[in-house]
Amino acid sequence: MSRSTPPATTGLLDAGNGRPIRRHPETGAYYVRKAGWPHFWGRTLDALVVMALAGILMGVVDVARQHSALGGLSxxxxxxxGVHAGVMAGIWFGVLFAYGMVWGSVGSLGDAAAGMRSVRISNGRRSGAWRGGWRAVCWSFAPLYLVLSIAAALSGSGGDSVDSSYTAIDLRSGLARGRAPVPDPAAAAHPTGAAPATPSRR
Structure with missing residues (x-):
């Protein structure tokens, strides 16, 4: 299990969407997390793409089996x-791993559609092909991922998976388009991070 890397807060807001500006601890670079629902729908698109690709390939293999085109395997x-189920499972995980490799190295279709990029919180780098593939495979063993994704969307979070060391950054934010961030009025009013006192009711 990977360690969680807490993002550094900055007391700044994005000039485009008003979301908090965060900082990668190792590099000091600023970023804006993708809002919850766009992130959720981007990952939903990724899931649909994987299911479609795997389904098509499974269908092709099954037709080849019926025509004895696979030799002894047919x-x-x-x-x-058991052999049939094993072949289908191999196709599923193979497609999932391959798609994860693409996602971890250059980005997925869901990333492109939602305008986001999955990166390490610590330094803002992509996971890389091999780690991206394994992260994608691990999703299939996490039935709670859908529930967690919906909960993240409702809370406005852009956390990118059950792995809390990654996040999805917003490539359509004002910061990503070169606009300077603006001070957060709440942070300016409470520079020490103390919460405002709540008046007691009598």
Missing amino acids: TAMAVNT
Whole structure:
């Protein structure tokens, strides 16, 4: 399990969308997290793409099996349901891993559609192809990921997976487009981070 890397707050807001500006601890670079719902729908698109690709490939393999185009494997799949299930599972995880490699190195279709990029909170770098592939595979073993994603969307979070060391940054924010951040009035009013006192009711 990876360690959680807390983002550094800055007391600044994005001039474009008003979301908090954060800082990568290792590099000091500023970034804005992607809002919850756009992030959720981007990842939903990724899931649909993976299911479509895997479904098409499974269909092609099954047709090839029916026509005995796979040699001995066709016979094994026909007489042994375990072999058939294993081949289909291999296709699923293979597609998932390959898509994760693309996502971890250059970005996914969901990233492009939502205008975001998955990066390490610590330094703002992508996960890389191999880690991206394994992260994608791990999602399939996390039935709670959908629930967590919806909860993150409702809270406005752009956390990028059950792995809290990554986040999705907003490529359509004012900061990403070169606009200077603005001071957060709340942070300016409470520079020490103390919460405003709540008047007691009598």
